[in-house]
Amino acid sequence: MSPPLVEVSAISRSYSMRSGMFGRSAAVHAVDGVSLTIRRGETLGLVGESGSGKSTTGRIVLGLEPPDRGGVKFDGKPMAAPGTREWRAQRVRMQMIFQDPLGALDRRLPVAAQIREPLDIHGLGTPAEREERLRELLRAVELTQAHGARYPGALSGGQRQRIVLARALATKPDFLVCDEPVSALDVSIQAQVVNLLADLQAQLSLTLMFISHDLRVVRQISTTVAVMYLGRIVELGSADDLFARPEHPYTQALVSASPAPGRRSAGRIVLAGDPPNPAARPIGCAFHPRCPRAIARCASEVPVLSAVGGDRQVACHLVTGPQAETRDAA
Amino acid sequence: MPPLVSIQGLSVAFNGMPVLRGVDLTLQKGEALGLVGESGSGKSVTWLAALGLLPRHAQVSGSVRLDGRDILGAPAAELDQVRGGRVAMIFQDPASALNPVLTIRKQLCESLALHRDLSGEAVKAEARRLLDLVGIPDAARRLSAYPHEFSGGQVQRIMIAMALAGNPDLLVADEPTTALDATIQAQILELLASVRREMGMAMVLISHDLGVVAENCDRVAVMYAGRIVEEAPANQLFADPVHPYAQGLIGALPPLDGPRRRLTAIPGTVPDPAMMPSGCAFAPRCALATEQCTPAAPSLAPIADGRTVACVRAETARRALLGVAAE
Numbered sequence: 001m002s003p004p005l006v007e008v009s010a011i012s013r014s015y016s017m018r019s020g021m022f023g024r025s026a027a028v029h030a031v032d033g034v035s036l037t038i039r040r041g042e043t044l045g046l047v048g049e050s051g052s053g054k055s056t057t058g059r060i061v062l063g064l065e066p067p068d069r070g071g072v073k074f075d076g077k078p079m080a081a082p083g084t085r086e087w088r089a090q091r092v093r094m095q096m097i098f099q100d101p102l103g104a105l106d107r108r109l110p111v112a113a114q115i116r117e118p119l120d121i122h123g124l125g126t127p128a129e130r131e132e133r134l135r136e137l138l139r140a141v142e143l144t145q146a147h148g149a150r151y152p153g154a155l156s157g158g159q160r161q162r163i164v165l166a167r168a169l170a171t172k173p174d175f176l177v178c179d180e181p182v183s184a185l186d187v188s189i190q191a192q193v194v195n196l197l198a199d200l201q202a203q204l205s206l207t208l209m210f211i212s213h214d215l216r217v218v219r220q221i222s223t224t225v226a227v228m229y230l231g232r233i234v235e236l237g238s239a240d241d242l243f244a245r246p247e248h249p250y251t252q253a254l255v256s257a258s259p260a261p262g263r264r265s266a267g268r269i270v271l272a273g274d275p276p277n278p279a280a281r282p283i284g285c286a287f288h289p290r291c292p293r294a295i296a297r298c299a300s301e302v303p304v305l306s307a308v309g310g311d312r313q314v315a316c317h318l319v320t321g322p323q324a325e326t327r328d329a330a
Numbered sequence: 331m332p333p334l335v336s337i338q339g340l341s342v343a344f345n346g347m348p349v350l351r352g353v354d355l356t357l358q359k360g361e362a363l364g365l366v367g368e369s370g371s372g373k374s375v376t377w378l379a380a381l382g383l384l385p386r387h388a389q390v391s392g393s394v395r396l397d398g399r400d401i402l403g404a405p406a407a408e409l410d411q412v413r414g415g416r417v418a419m420i421f422q423d424p425a426s427a428l429n430p431v432l433t434i435r436k437q438l439c440e441s442l443a444l445h446r447d448l449s450g451e452a453v454k455a456e457a458r459r460l461l462d463l464v465g466i467p468d469a470a471r472r473l474s475a476y477p478h479e480f481s482g483g484q485v486q487r488i489m490i491a492m493a494l495a496g497n498p499d500l501l502v503a504d505e506p507t508t509a510l511d512a513t514i515q516a517q518i519l520e521l522l523a524s525v526r527r528e529m530g531m532a533m534v535l536i537s538h539d540l541g542v543v544a545e546n547c548d549r550v551a552v553m554y555a556g557r558i559v560e561e562a563p564a565n566q567l568f569a570d571p572v573h574p575y576a577q578g579l580i581g582a583l584p585p586l587d588g589p590r591r592r593l594t595a596i597p598g599t600v601p602d603p604a605m606m607p608s609g610c611a612f613a614p615r616c617a618l619a620t621e622q623c624t625p626a627a628p629s630l631a632p633i634a635d636g637r638t639v640a641c642v643r644a645e646t647a648r649r650a651l652l653g654v655a656a657e
């Protein structure tokens with residue numbers, strides 16, 4: 001097994017948010033005690049509903065914002081303080097890709113200039129070498145020089161996302177955080193970008209963190225998948241079997257809610273209640289008001305993420321608590 | 331039995347640029363029809379045109395019959411009765427369709443007064459019943475709330491309640507769950523299914539999500555560049571797609587379990603309406619294209635019971651799919 005490139009230990013981050021015009025401000029626990037390891041060359045997929053803390057986790061892992069507690073190690077070293085020289089050296093090795101490629105690009109500049117920008121900023125290579133690298137990058141994302149000369153508005157959504165990808169790869173990073181990189185794209189274009197990302201990962205031995213609410217896309221690209229709910233990881237396991245045999249009731253509901261051609265909705269788990277509100281996280285298991293299998297203990301005690309055999313970890317009293325043991329013993 | 335809706339040769343152009351290029355669709359009473367296709371393929375425009383909801387500068391031609399009566403170009407008064415009455419629509423962006431400064435009660439009652447023979451207390455009782463029906467807890471009290479006081483999923487439920495106010499025979503739901511999270515999407519789709527069972531209402535479900543359409547519809551029509559390219563019963567379309575674009579769409583969907591395979595991406599992009607190729611619009615991206623495909627656009631032709639395909643090489647495409655050596 002390859003050594004870890006990214007080690008996240010128990011990071012937390014909360015924001016204060018005012019509700020209503022005269023409302024008191026409440027703490028939003030965006031991320032609460034998240035630990036993860038991403039091995040070199042592997043992809044960690046992060047899934048969960050909107051507001052579950054996926055992007056915040058991604059930003060903290062990249063050092064774009066500091067955690068309130070906990071820490072991140074990159075290649076065995078703690079993340080340097082933002083703005084320092086060490087930090088800049090680390091940052092060149094990690095990049096981020098966002099959902100909205102149009103928002104990430106400057107409409108007034110030809111895209112080639114934008115791909116070259118990180119090279120110019122970090123002063124990497126001579127001008128001739130930068131030109132050569134630009135051609136290489138365009139080829140890598142399967143676009144032509146002619147595409148490079150265009151403005152973002154004159155490219156399709158899939159082409160723009162390739163440009164963003166090329167720019168992220170310019171400094172030859174080891175690690176890429178992709179935040180919903182294909183969510184805005186049509187299925188047929190999504191498949192092009194997913195395949196391209198998988199190919200580039202193999203060629204360049206990239207390590208990825210892939211954030212998405214789309215279970216299918218996440219499984220396609222990930223080695224390991226973490227499922228988040230209201231700031232915490234509730235289940236973690238190998239992408240190959242996590243969605244085939246989900247253990248956590250929330251993962252089970254998510255899988256069941258993911259529509260599949262060829263399967264009618266019979267037997268689908270439909271959760272009662274509203275989407276979770278990060279500003280009013282229930283005590284105990286945050287999922288308990290919606291959980292079809294909740295027991296008394298769930299309303300008071302937070303279930304801890306624990307290994308349950310194989311490489312699976314689950315945070316649920318039914319799976320890891322004493323009940324689970326007595327159930328097995330019986 | 332005569333169809334509930336029959337659309338023939340529906341074409342739409344904006345400033346001379348054709349975006350719908352001859353759409354034929356029929357819908358039986360009580361049936362659920364899915365409409366899928368790339369963004370910009372004309373799914374929304376089809377139903378906006380059919381219901382007379384496009385801006386004036388849109389040039390619309392063809393025919394749209396509701397119970398045999400042509401409603402395309404019908405007088406405004408008649409269309410007002412159809413919309414929200416016999417045919418209701420819910421849109422892609424629910425927030426924009428509700429008035430932010432009016433209570434839910436006011437908006438529901440307006441709709442009821444317009445389309446149903448109810449008055450006074452009966453209207454209020456019916457408004458409460460509808461809100462109950464779509465699963466808004468504490469409906470009696472929540473009637474006096476404003477749209478912003480509800481969550482996204484609840485706003486979509488209220489939209490459905492508004493749509494049901496006129497007791498429609500057909501509900502056109504345009505991406506009703508796209509903006510919602512997975513578990514909330516499942517709730518809304520379940521609600522639509524139960525309402526449909528209860529009221530025997532027909533539904534057109536527009537979605538870019540093949541899974542959503544497959545699970546919730548009897549029949550599916552696939553659109554590409556302003557035309558329908560394949561139509562089939564839902565289970566058959568997904569088990570055995572014939573049009574190369576439909577095959578591509580299904581191959582591009584990553585599996586949720588079983589072995590992982592490389593996705594079969596369709597190369598290239600949808601043609602720009604201003605530079606539509608002559609002949610089959612899919613030809614520039616089609617692995618099976620030959621010179622047969624370029625002189626004229628293939629028309630939608632039956633290939634089996636309840637199945638139609640617009641591809642000159644439908645037979646070859648079918649064999650290619652089955653892995654049988656073509657020719």
Ligand SMILES: Nc1ncnc2c1ncn2[C@@H]1O[C@H](COP(=O)(O)OP(=O)(O)OP(=O)(O)O)[C@@H](O)[C@H]1O
Nearest residue numbers: 344349368369370371372373374375376385538603
């Ligand atoms: N008011 C308008 N003026 C000009 N062009 C329009 C107008 N409305 C739609 N179009 C064009 O008509 C075509 C079809 O649009 P439509 O909204 O039906 O697509 P769609 O398949 O529903 O896409 P999406 O999935 O993105 O909603 C597109 O090329 C669109 O740009």
Ligand SMILES: Nc1ncnc2c1ncn2[C@@H]1O[C@H](COP(=O)(O)OP(=O)(O)O)[C@@H](O)[C@H]1O
Nearest residue numbers: 015028030049050051052053054055056057278
């Ligand atoms: N800068 C911020 N200020 C206040 N709240 C924030 C900020 N960033 C994120 N949040 C809140 O933290 C929670 C998690 O956010 P995020 O990680 O962006 O969720 P996701 O990407 O899973 O949708 C949300 O409730 C969000 O509103």
Ligand code: SF4
Nearest residue numbers: 285288291298316317
């Ligand atoms: S801990 Fe309890 S409430 Fe939480 S997922 Fe498990 S059973 Fe459900």
Ligand code: SF4
Nearest residue numbers: 610613616623641642
């Ligand atoms: S008509 Fe020709 S180009 Fe069009 S889908 Fe069929 S084989 Fe492909």
Ligand SMILES: [Mg+2]
Nearest residue numbers: 054055056179
């Ligand atoms: Mg996010």
Ligand SMILES: [Mg+2]
Nearest residue numbers: 373374422504
């Ligand atoms: Mg649309």
